[in-house]
Amino acid sequence: MIKRCLVSMAAMLGLASGASADITAEPIPVEAFARVPNIQSVSLSREGDLVVAIVAAPGSDNGDTALATWNLADAGSAPVITPSGDRMKWIAGSALKHGQILAIGRQEWTGQLGGCGEGRVTGATATFVNQVYLTDATHGEFEEAFETGGRALGIGENLRRCLEIAGTTSVVSSLPLDPDRIIISRLNPISLGAAFYRMNLRTGEQEFMFRGGGRTSPALFDRRDGTVLAREELEPVGENEYENRIYLLNPETGEFEVHETLAYSLASRHTMSVAGRDEASGQYYIITDLYSDLAQVYAYDPATRSLSDGPILAHPRYSITGLIFGDESENSSSVMGFRYGGPRGSEVYWLDGAMNATQEALNGLFPDAYVSIMDTANGLNTILFSVSSGAQPPAYYIFRNGELQLLGQSRPWIDSDNLADSELVYYEARDGLRIPGILDLPAGWTPEDGPLPTIIHPHGGPWARDTTNWDASGWVPFLTSRGYAVLRPQYRGSTGFGLELWRAGDREWGLAMQDDKDDGAAWLVEQGIADPDRIAMFGYSYGGFASIAAVVRENSPYQCAIAGAGVADLGNIGNNWSDSRIQRAFQGRTVSGMDPILNTDQANIPIFLFHGDRDVRVPLFHSRDFYNAVRNRVDAELMVVDDMPHSLPWYPRHHREFLTRIESYLANDCGPGGL
DSSP: OHHHHHHHHHHHHTTTOOOOSOOOOOOOOHHHHHSOOSEEEEEEOTTSSEEEEEEEOTTSSSSSEEEEEEETTSTTOOOEEEEOOSSOEEEEEEEOSTTEEEEEEEEEEEEEOTTOTTSOSSSEEEEEEEEEEEEETTOOOOEETTTHHHHHTTOOHHHHHHHHHHOOEEEEEOOTTOSSEEEEEEEOTTTSOEEEEEEETTTOOEEEEEOTTSSEEEEEEOTTTOOEEEEEEEEEEETTEEEEEEEEEOTTTOOEEEOGGGOEEGGGTOOEEEEEEOTTTOOEEEEEOTTSSSOEEEEEETTTTEEOSSOSBOOSSSOEEEEEEOSSGGGTTSEEEEEEEETTEEEEEEOSHHHHHHHHHHHHHSTTSEEEEEEEETTTTEEEEEEEETTEEEEEEEEETTEEEEEEESOTTSOGGGBOOOEEEEEEOTTSOEEEEEEEOBTTOOGGGOOEEEEEOOOSSSSOOOOSSOOTTOHHHHHHTTTOEEEEEOOTTOSSSOHHHHHTTTTOBTTHHHHHHHHHHHHHHHTTOEEEEEEEEEEETHHHHHHHHHHTSTTOSOSEEEEESOOOOHHHHHHHHTTSHHHHHHTGGGOOBOOGGGOGGGOOSOEEEEEETTOSSSOTHHHHHHHHHHTTTSOEEEEEETTOOSSSOOOHHHHHHHHHHHHHIIIIISSTTOO
């Protein structure tokens, strides 16, 4: 029935028609990327009656955000909208249940942090404060979500302020079989632990479950009532060495017992995740890469303390990242599908027949895009899904009672005909390691048109990855629409493409990690895509480090570099990480290699640096010190962006300021005569 409804809806709306080919790219204006999206951060309530999103505030000309709530029970009614205030800006929202909504606001803040998060230990730090609110579908009142209950249950004032400034809030379990409660976590940036709360949305009562800052954290909640079924604990086993141990609840004794079979060295960086529990057999589902380069699912018997002889679920090319269970009482422990880290990001393989048929029907509506089922309710009567691709910004739809409704397109002013889709490619590094990459080309380009000016665009992290889906920063379509080829190397040290590639980046900053980027440029030249005399590097955060490193390396293939919020001083970053023994053991020890700030006398290509003055992740001194050290050796420019933090979301004026300069810099100042 659902499939028939969707197919007929596609025919009526003409959704299945593909875009025309052979369209020549035209520059998409800076303003198209600077404007606040029409809609983002979309979610569906547990009952399927409410949709919550962040939208562009009416009357702001897409210059500000607002919180929006649709009442699906009142078909055709306009959403309730609450604009941001003069100081506090809405950045995220989430529909819960019982008509309750979680909303997160952010505002600029300057003050003494005393070492909270990544701020300065002494003196004042310019940063942002996050505040979490609860409201209902009418937006009648906004109450601070952790003000009354959290304070009464032992959260100190200093820790509370630290969490507001540097923490993040998320719903970690909707407890689909509990009619009233959810579980929320708030990250403690000092310890990398989190505080967990069980919140009754009907009464407003909050129950504090775990205090952030320790080495213990819950690993699995009972989806019916939130009981902790498994927890993880980091145990010191030597000098800066830790072992991750998993404790499972013994239902007979009510005590947690350590299961040595599931232990692993933290430095090894294996995955060992308790993904769920089968209620009938009492066995657990474990996601691990102990026996493969990719993470796979094994069954674990707590009675015999043994894993299944082989994986019970596996993807041939990508790691499994999570399991999807049914949300009804009768299928609550049934595995409906699994998530895996595919080319488009978090992709789903459905095991359930009805869900698979629904996915296929939606795919048929949008054959040239990625359809992601975000949530369902009331069986499959209500479905929230998004549609996007490397060439198409996300659009959000509700399928309800046999009817398809477009909630909104995030950036409808961007013409996808000016963009080509992204492609996952592979090339060989100089030492033989196979490197993935995301390749984006100007729309309509063919090899007969000749080699292109090219941007090597490494991601941040470096423990992160890119996807072939829409680039949230907008930088890739900004560049390709201007005629540049863009390669995003998934260099060694990147996650999501197997344990070998991830580990290979250890202590290779500016060395083999940098070789991978240069080898990507050489591969593009071999393929006839890149003009060898018209290649630049542009990166942000760790990618900014890579751009800074490119300036001081010999025989650079680049005519210039652009570095956003880049790390220039590896020794100082290492000192920051070493404030946390756990972080030092986990990641800090991998941060070494060629230190750009110690090699500024080798600078040999021009560089443009831009950096936000409210960045506490990578403080401004990194860009400023490097600029001062090389400006008399090469053409160098530093742009300090007022009130800009390290990570998205940024204000529209931030995008306008640095994108306008990047466009001009590449065209006129990147090497002799521009790129």
